[in-house]
Amino acid sequence: MTISGKTMLAGVIGWPVSHSRSPALHNYWCARHGVDGAYVPLPVAPGALAAALKGLMAAGFRGVNVTIPHKEEAFRLVDALTAAAKRAGAVNTIRFEPDGTMRGDCTDGTGFVANLEAHDCAMSGQALVLGAGGAARAVIAALLDAGCDVLIANRTRDRAESLVAALGGGTVIDWDRWPDALARCTLLVNATSLGLAGHQDHDWTAPLREAPAGMTVADIVYVPLETPLLRAAKARGLKTVDGLGMLIQQARAGFAAWFGTWPDADAETRVLLLRGLNEGGQG
Ligand SMILES: NC(=O)c1ccc[n+]([C@@H]2O[C@H](COP(=O)([O-])OP(=O)(O)OC[C@H]3O[C@@H](n4cnc5c(N)ncnc54)[C@H](OP(=O)(O)O)[C@@H]3O)[C@@H](O)[C@H]2O)c1
Incomplete structure (x- = not known):
């Protein structure tokens, strides 16, 4: 150069x-x-x-x-x-x-949706987003704008409630109960820092038992590229989209x-x- x-x-x-x-x-x-x-x-x-x-x-x-x-x-x-x-x-x-x-x-939210579209994921139906931090807000806003019906579960429920109020859309569900909502979802997104290299472990295998066969699982964490969530989703036979x-x-x-x-x-x-x-x- x-x-x-x-x-x-x-x-x-x-x-x-x-x-x-x-x-x-x-x-x-x-x-x-x-x-x-x-x-x-x-x-x-x-x-x-x-x-x-x-x-x-x-x-x-x-x-x-x-x-x-x-x-x-x-x-x-x-x-x-x-x-x-x-x-x-x-x-x-x-x-x-x-x-x-x-x-x-x-550009985080539009980038997230563009990546899903590049993976032929339909932007319709019900999406469950885990997380209510900065990246989650951009992702949820973009999913709502793309026409998805968005459920939000966050460890700190108040943060998710504030986000729904700010965006004027989405529905908060309990962090402890999110696996119960999976049966009616077409998309699950991890927008928390769970799975990030060096962070605390989380068991994803049990919650994914309730996932419908056609569901896509996306993780916005990309270090490691195959996060524990994506590994569990692949083992369950679900379509996965990584954060890169x-x-x-x-x-x-x-x-x-x-x-x-x-x-x-x-x-x-x-x-x-x-x-x-x-x-x-x-x-
Ligand atoms: N692929 C990309 O281009 C891209 C772009 C931006 C960010 N990211 C990744 O997205 C992740 C989140 O970034 P951010 O900026 O949104 O961070 P942030 O604002 O700090 O939010 C962190 C989120 O993770 C949740 N969380 C953290 N530890 C948890 C735990 N042990 N159990 C359950 N929930 C937990 C937090 O819940 P509480 O509210 O309860 O604390 C919050 O919802 C990061 O790993 C980042 O690398 C990727």
Whole structure:
């Protein structure tokens, strides 16, 4: 890659950010699509986001991705929000506009649904989402907007109730009783951090006994790629969708917004990310 004065710049702001696979993904897409662009990791400590965004805009960056712990603050700092960002209550993609303003988007939910569609999953019927954190909110909003009837179970029930009130849709069910609801669902989504490498174990085999044969099971956790939930679902003969496709799909809109080209989400892109994850990286 040759960087010149004309090279378009973007990056990912996080704390920490050294583990991020986004630079590898976006720089691969630049090379693959012949885009004169570069994407860099930008470690920005809590409290320094506003100054960092102002500086990057002044330095001519096209925009940035924003990840943990800055997504909610980015939501408050930008000048304009997309409908998806408003629904998610968070911003993960910012475009610096030529008029000096910042436009914030949240691509997690649309990326999740795009990945399901790429796996030929019908966006209809009843979906059960486990979790009510930041990622769950984006996923639930996108499923509701796609026309699904969404049940939500979260360990902390109040958090799920607040989410339903904020989104104006979805139905809360008890965390302890979610397996009872499976029989009438076409989709089960784990949007909690259960299954994440290094986190506490959970038994998924018993709850999945109630799952109907045609149900799809999706996990948004992708480290490990085959989570304990997906392993149990496969053993039960159910269709599974892992979290890596969501990671790739949610990145596409940012690349298009900054560099003007809609990038491929093909098998080669997936292989590139898998290689990085096996070497210990994350999204
Ligand atoms: N594939 C992708 O592109 C992508 C994108 C974004 C996030 N993610 C993954 O999504 C996961 C959640 O991220 P987030 O930002 O939503 O985190 P978050 O806001 O911290 O929410 C965590 C969620 O997990 C639940 N939880 C945590 N430990 C639990 C346990 N032991 N038992 C039951 N529930 C538990 C929490 O329930 P309580 O409310 O009760 O605490 C909450 O619903 C992370 O693992 C992240 O890596 C993937």
